[in-house]
Amino acid sequence: MSLDQEIYRQRRQKLEQLRELGEAPYPHRFERSHALAAIVEQYGAKDAAALEQEKVRVKIAGRVLTLRPHGKAGFAHLQQDDTRLQVYIRQDAVGEHDFAIWKLLDLGDWAGVEGWLFRTRTGELTIHAEKLRLLAKACLPLPEKWHGLQDVERRYRQRYLDLIVNPESRRVFRLRDGVVRSLRAAFHERGYLEVETPMMQPLAGGAAARPFTTHHHALDLTLYLRIAPELYLKRLVVGGYERVFEINRNFRNEGISTRHNPEFTMLEFYEAGSDYRALMEWSEQLLARVAREAAGGEKLQFQGRELNFGAWRRLSLRQAVCEYWPAAAGAAPRLEELADAAAVRRYLDAYNRIAAPGERYSPIDAAQQPSPGEQIVALFEAVAGDELFEPTIIYDFPLAVSPLAKSKDDEPDWVERFEIYAGGLEIANGYSELNDPEEQARRFRLQAEGEAARVDEDYIHALAYGMPPTAGEGIGIDRLVMLLAGAVSIRDVILFPLLRPEGVEREDQE
RNA sequence: GGGGCGGUAGCUCAAUCGGUAGAGCAUUGCCCUUUUAAGGCAAGGGUUCUGGGUUCGAGUCCCAGCCGCCUCACCA
Numbered sequence: 001m002s003l004d005q006e007i008y009r010q011r012r013q014k015l016e017q018l019r020e021l022g023e024a025p026y027p028h029r030f031e032r033s034h035a036l037a038a039i040v041e042q043y044g045a046k047d048a049a050a051l052e053q054e055k056v057r058v059k060i061a062g063r064v065l066t067l068r069p070h071g072k073a074g075f076a077h078l079q080q081d082d083t084r085l086q087v088y089i090r091q092d093a094v095g096e097h098d099f100a101i102w103k104l105l106d107l108g109d110w111a112g113v114e115g116w117l118f119r120t121r122t123g124e125l126t127i128h129a130e131k132l133r134l135l136a137k138a139c140l141p142l143p144e145k146w147h148g149l150q151d152v153e154r155r156y157r158q159r160y161l162d163l164i165v166n167p168e169s170r171r172v173f174r175l176r177d178g179v180v181r182s183l184r185a186a187f188h189e190r191g192y193l194e195v196e197t198p199m200m201q202p203l204a205g206g207a208a209a210r211p212f213t214t215h216h217h218a219l220d221l222t223l224y225l226r227i228a229p230e231l232y233l234k235r236l237v238v239g240g241y242e243r244v245f246e247i248n249r250n251f252r253n254e255g256i257s258t259r260h261n262p263e264f265t266m267l268e269f270y271e272a273g274s275d276y277r278a279l280m281e282w283s284e285q286l287l288a289r290v291a292r293e294a295a296g297g298e299k300l301q302f303q304g305r306e307l308n309f310g311a312w313r314r315l316s317l318r319q320a321v322c323e324y325w326p327a328a329a330g331a332a333p334r335l336e337e338l339a340d341a342a343a344v345r346r347y348l349d350a351y352n353r354i355a356a357p358g359e360r361y362s363p364i365d366a367a368q369q370p371s372p373g374e375q376i377v378a379l380f381e382a383v384a385g386d387e388l389f390e391p392t393i394i395y396d397f398p399l400a401v402s403p404l405a406k407s408k409d410d411e412p413d414w415v416e417r418f419e420i421y422a423g424g425l426e427i428a429n430g431y432s433e434l435n436d437p438e439e440q441a442r443r444f445r446l447q448a449e450g451e452a453a454r455v456d457e458d459y460i461h462a463l464a465y466g467m468p469p470t471a472g473e474g475i476g477i478d479r480l481v482m483l484l485a486g487a488v489s490i491r492d493v494i495l496f497p498l499l500r501p502e503g504v505e506r507e508d509q510e
Numbered sequence: 511g512g513g514g515c516g517g518u519a520g521c522u523c524a525a526u527c528g529g530u531a532g533a534g535c536a537u538u539g540c541c542c543u544u545u546u547a548a549g550g551c552a553a554g555g556g557u558u559c560u561g562g563g564u565u566c567g568a569g570u571c572c573c574a575g576c577c578g579c580c581u582c583a584c585c586a
Contacts, residue, residue: 004520006555007537066546073543090543107536121544144521144535146547151521153578165521208586228586254585255511357512357582377586401586417586429586489579502577 004140011139014104018134021100030112030135033059036083039117040125048119058127059114060085061135063164064105066145074102075126078111082170086126087113098132107145108138108164156497172485172493178294179481180247183267185293186286192243192269197232199225199249205456206230206404208447210253212262225251230404230472231459233270234433238467245269247477258489259425259479262498270472275432276416279471280393283420283428284312287391287480295484302423302486305389309422313392317380320394324384326361328354341372348375351382373398373413388421397431403443405431420475423483430473437463 015025034042039058043051062078062085073090091099093115105111114131143149148165155162155169162169184194202221204211206228214223229246236244250266271279291298291309298310315323318338325332329350337343348366355363364378376398388394395418399407405415417431434440437460444455481493491497 007520010537066548068545068548069542070545070548071542073545075545075548077546086546088544092543120546122546124544124546126544141520141536146535147522149521150523151517151578153517156578210585252585255583257582257585258580260585362582397586403586405586419586500577 007141008139011106011137014106015137018101018104021097023101023134025134026136027133030061030133031059032061032112033057036060036062036078036080036085039085040083043117044125048123051117051119051125054117056117057115058117059112060127061110061112063138064107064109064111065142065165067105067107069103072099076105076111078113079164082167082174086120086124087111087115087129088118088120088126089129089132094129094132098129101132101134105134106138106141108140108142110135110138152491153499156491156499157502159495169492172481172487173495175294175485176477176481176493179290179477179484182290182293183247183286183475183477186289187243187245187269190243190282192245192271193241195233195236195241195244195246196248197226197229197236197246199251201226201232203454203456205459207250207252212251212253227252228266228474229268230474231456233268234467234470234472235459235462237270237272237433237470238462238465242272242468243270256498258491261478261490261494264490264494265477266474267477268472268474270433270470272468272470274471275469276395276418276430276471279430279473280314280395280418283393283430283473283475284391287420287422290480291484300484300486302483303488307389307391307423307483309391311390313390315392315394316396317394317398318376318396320384320388321376321380324387326351326354326383329361338372338376344372344375344379348379351379355382371398371400373400377401385421385426386424389424391420391422394419394421402431403447404434404440406434425479425483426476427479427483428473428475430471433467433470433472435463435467435470437461 018025039060043056046054060078060080062080064076065079065084066075066077068075073088076087076089077084078087089099089102094102112133112135113127113129115127115129118126118128120126143161143165145165149155149161155166187194200214200216200223202223204224204227207230209227211224211227214225215221216223227250229248229250233244233246245267247265247267249263251263253262254260256262288298288309291300298308300307300309318335321338322332322335333343333347337347345366348364351361352363355361357363361382364375364382366375369375369378380394396408396414397405397417399405399413399415402415402417405417408414408416415431417429419426420428434443440463441455441460444460448455478490478493481487482490485493487493
């Protein structure tokens with residue numbers, strides 16, 4: 001018998017002993033007078049004399065995280081949410097019956113305690129117990145109290161254990177709640193309507209990513225999990241909701257990495273009457289606000305460096321290519337050269353001469369990036385993307401990679417689009433929305449050329465009813481939380497990241 | 511999918527050149543009425559991820575597989 005099984009057996013046995021004491025092993029309810037946090041907040045500052053005089057009575061519940069028995073007395077720490085509070089129990093105060101329950105307690109059990117507040121000799125706020133109940137037994141042992149749970153795989157697979165013993169994990173998900181809360185407040189204050197659009201779509205549009213496929217039996221219909229909510233949200237703008245936002249999951253059937261989880265949370269929003277310039281302004285304010293409200297300030301530590309959401313840089317995509325051009329690849333391009341296809345190709349070749357797989361600069365396959373626009377974007381991502389640590393807005397993108405964005409008035413091959421980078425992560429993407437149905441149809445057809453992709457005719461149809469000038473943006477919530485929480489992996493900010501299941505036969509062996 | 515690294519007691523980690531698999535916490539028993547990584551005495555606990563191979567002998571070396579981490583590729 002393994003130790004785990006042995007402990008399980010022993011602890012079930014203790015439940016039997018509890019029954020013999022006349023106690024229900026899993027009582028139905030236990031009313032509390034205070035949350036532990038409320039006790040610390042209200043009485044944490046009172047000294048021993050004041051507590052002695054008031055003799056505050058409390059009834060609380062928590063998970064037993066430490067046990068220090070001392071013969072006919074003992075101490076325990078109970079944890080509830082993010083708060084730990086000490087309990088002092090002695091046989092002459094609780095009586096033999098409740099003291100027998102105390103002796104049956106194990107680390108991890110849920111206990112209910114009634115008593116009064118005092119301070120110990122060492123000054124710690126403590127509940128002097130008068131009644132004790134077992135509320136739920138931990139039949140399996142918790143990870144070690146001092147080191148916590150270190151094994152990253154188990155932290156993800158058994159997140160509940162991680163949350164019990166690693167306060168840092170609880171901090172991250174509380175911060176995540178704060179981020180979403182702050183964002184919602186900001187959008188509602190700005191007159192936005194929160195909506196929910198389909199996650200199961202007959203056509204997966206709004207981004208260029210491989211979708212997950214599923215099937216509806218009654219309709220005998222192939223459906224796709226959405227890769228973006230964009231085309232539905234803009235239908236709502238056509239419908240007359242001038243400001244809409246959605247915070248929800250997108251699903252992309254692609255590789256997994258420290259920055260990519262197959263399902264991730266995206267905030268997308270659209271406002272009529274705006275253009276990309278207005279959204280750049282608002283985005284800077286919005287992210288600074290979220291940093292203040294959810295992370296305690298605009299200045300944060302990320303990867304050992306200061307990240308300041310109050311200090312923004314802005315440069316065009318073409319400027320970024322010139323500015324971050326690696327010296328080893330020769331003279332950096334001049335801005336005006338990037339208007340010339342042959343020049344762009346020369347710089348791409350110059351770049352590839354210093355690039356090597358696995359190195360800082362990895363090669364760019366020109367065949368996969370046939371147009372000058374795609375080549376410039378590939379160069380940008382290769383030379384600048386990872387370098388953009390300070391919060392930076394990169395604006396003006398090639399039309400070739402932006403089928404849903406409106407062209408610039410003075411440069412038809414470029415669009416009014418921007419991306420936001422921080423900590424080396426791409427966290428947002430926004431643009432002035434293309435609202436000419438014929439131009440949109442032309443771009444869809446261009447995009448679908450040679451591919452099996454179908455065109456979302458209903459979206460074109462919707463635009464034909466007239467969408468006012470509109471700007472829209474998407475912000476990756478997981479990555480934003482990473483920055484604000486100082487997390488190095490996206491899996492540290494997602495409660496249950498996707499892992500390969502253990503001990504399950506794989507379905508499609510290749 | 512490619513490359514690199516890792517998987518040892520319930521947890522956190524050791525194990526020298528290939529030579530009897532250990533420690534702390536946890537667990538069990540006894541003592542202990544202000545401790546806090548409580549303490550004291552004693553005890554139990556191992557398919558070293560899985561399967562092969564080399565060897566007198568494998569946690570250690572070799573091969574294959576599983577799972578994870580990092581990285582590259584993929585990724586508007």
